[in-house]
Amino acid sequence: MRWLMDGHDVVLRDAVFDLMASSELFHLKKVGEQLYVGPDYNEPFHVQREMTMKRIFFLRDKGLFKGWLTDNGQEVAYKKLAIQETFGIFDHSLAIKNGVHFQLWGGAIQFLGTKRHHDKWLQATEDYVVKGCFAMTELGHGSNVRGIETVTTYDSSTQEFIINTPCESAQKYWIGGAAEHATHTVVFSQLHINGRSEGVHAFIAQVRDDQGRICSGVRIADCGHKIGLNGVDNGRLWFDNLRIPRENLLNSVADVTEEGLYVSSIKEPEQRFGAFMAPLTGGRVTIAVGAIFQAKLGLQTAIRYALTRRAFSLSPNEPEVLLLDYPSHQRRLLPLLAKTYAMSFAANDLKDVYVKRTPSDAKIIHVLSSGYKAMFFMAQIFEHSRSVVKLVVDRV
Ligand SMILES: Cc1cc2nc3c(=O)[nH]c(=O)nc-3n(C[C@H](O)[C@H](O)[C@H](O)COP(=O)(O)OP(=O)(O)OC[C@H]3O[C@@H](n4cnc5c(N)ncnc54)[C@H](O)[C@@H]3O)c2cc1C
CATH class of the missing domain: 1.10.540 (Butyryl-Coa Dehydrogenase, subunit A; domain 1)
Structure with missing residues (x-):
């Protein structure tokens, strides 16, 4: 199995x-x-x-x-x-x-x-010689990445980009790895060239040196204790006119010439924005699949317990009844078990499509991974945990 x-x-x-x-x-x-x-x-x-x-x-x-x-x-x-x-x-x-x-x-x-x-x-x-993080989300904008407020401009006299956090809502927020360990980050930012906004672009910035000291032009704060996932150091980042080399623009989609001219093979800003969201796909697939393993862990604990614990005899001379022999217990756990099997097979299918993908699969992968992420994650958080908690509360 x-x-x-x-x-x-x-x-x-x-x-x-x-x-x-x-x-x-x-x-x-x-x-x-x-x-x-x-x-x-x-x-x-x-x-x-x-x-x-x-x-x-x-x-x-x-x-x-x-x-x-x-x-x-x-x-x-x-x-x-x-x-x-x-x-x-x-x-x-x-x-x-x-x-x-x-x-x-x-x-x-x-x-x-x-x-x-x-x-x-x-x-x-x-080799983990550099430790990377990914600074997309801001305090003011999460799901709506297009609305982020970090601004990057270009200085052709030094051939550098200048990354700036113009207001408090533009601080990068929840960034995994930023609080303690990351040496570098990908910064998502609006690119302003010659007074014209070219939309969201991605840049590489160093945030700590190899001794772990925060670089000048960067401020970092800790998101602190969370209700879970405390082994990850989520942090907040501000950029105070941080200068980075021109080469640090991730330029597969668009580039800025030494003289400061914006060039892109994708003319349509909408399509350009879609191309910049590509790195999120792999993460979305693994988050969707990973949720199923959390569901399996919770169910394994609950079912194993229900197959060991006995409570109340039907008559004085009979052994006590196994928890899983109670219909109320079965009705709570077994549909979730069945659902977890189904989610597992769906996830394997998604992984096959993702690993063997060709360019024409991009849309179906986007649709499946987004749908499954919401479905598997919510199933795990709300249905599984609610039912397992309810079982315990029922018993008490
Ligand atoms: C533990 C953790 C780690 C993270 N790590 C990183 C990281 O490393 N890098 C990074 O860049 N970000 C990271 N994030 C941020 C994460 O990507 C954002 O939390 C996420 O994008 C949602 O943004 P938000 O929190 O601002 O919520 P919002 O976008 O403000 O959404 C709030 C609520 O509104 C709903 N909503 C939003 N838009 C719509 C809509 N159009 N239709 C219907 N409902 C809508 C949402 O579903 C949600 O319930 C992390 C977050 C957490 C919690």
Whole structure:
């Protein structure tokens, strides 16, 4: 059944889990001979963040991320998905922190950059020589990316772009990796050239030096403790007329010449904006798929408990009844179990379309990943957790 549900790389998934279990970095506790593998959610959030980073470096040193950005083959693409899903079972923070670095920062360089960016950044990202984040969302604009207020202008006398946060609502907000670890970020910003707005574009900016000190022209604040995902350091970013080289514009869609002339092969601003959203697709696919593994974890706990715990006998001489033999219990858990199977198969289908994609698949991938993300995520958050919580409340 696991071969069917996981769909691919089952042996690899087990090997990755064994690798994690082999290191103390992944141990929660040992009781007698029983070893518990898992994160400690009771640690302060700074400790949880440091543990996530140490775990990533351990996995990097074991060669787990080899080829993630430099090999575009389908085999690596499936492996990446399997490994990210295994990380998600261990701890959502591990999957998200690594996903932001590889899929958002790395994906932006892959999809929005050209050879000069690929040569400079992809291997360094794969090796975690640079730690990347992805600064799109602002305090004032989230879903509506087109409305972001960060402004970038060009100075032809020095051939530099100047990135500025013009008001408080333009601060970059919720940026994963920004609060403590990131050295670089992709900044999404309005590009103003010769007084004309050319819409949202993406730029590479360094935010910390190799000693972890914040660069001048950048301010960073911490989003602090969250109700979950505390192993990820989400932060806020402001740019005070930060100057970056002209080459740091990710220019697969549009470019600015040395003299300050705006050039783009895509004339229609609407289509240009769509092209800039490309790096979000990989993340959307993995977030949709990842939600199913969270649902599986919750259901596994609830169902296993219901198959062990007994409560009340029907008559004095009979054993107590298993929780899962109560129809009320079955009615709450089993439809969710069935739904999780269905979501699993749908997710495998989406992954196949995504990994084997051709340019003409872009629309269907966008539609499926957006729909599944909303459906799987909401199913997991609202239906599963509500039912499992309700079961506990019913019992009390
Ligand atoms: C833990 C975490 C990590 C994050 N990491 C990053 C990161 O690394 N980089 C980054 O750039 N961003 C990051 N984000 C930000 C995330 O991308 C935004 O939260 C998201 O885009 C939504 O934007 P918003 O929070 O401003 O909500 P809003 O856009 O203000 O939406 C508010 C509500 O209105 C609804 N809504 C909005 N528009 C519509 C519409 N047209 N029709 C119907 N309903 C609508 C939304 O569904 C939502 O319920 C992160 C967020 C979180 C919570």
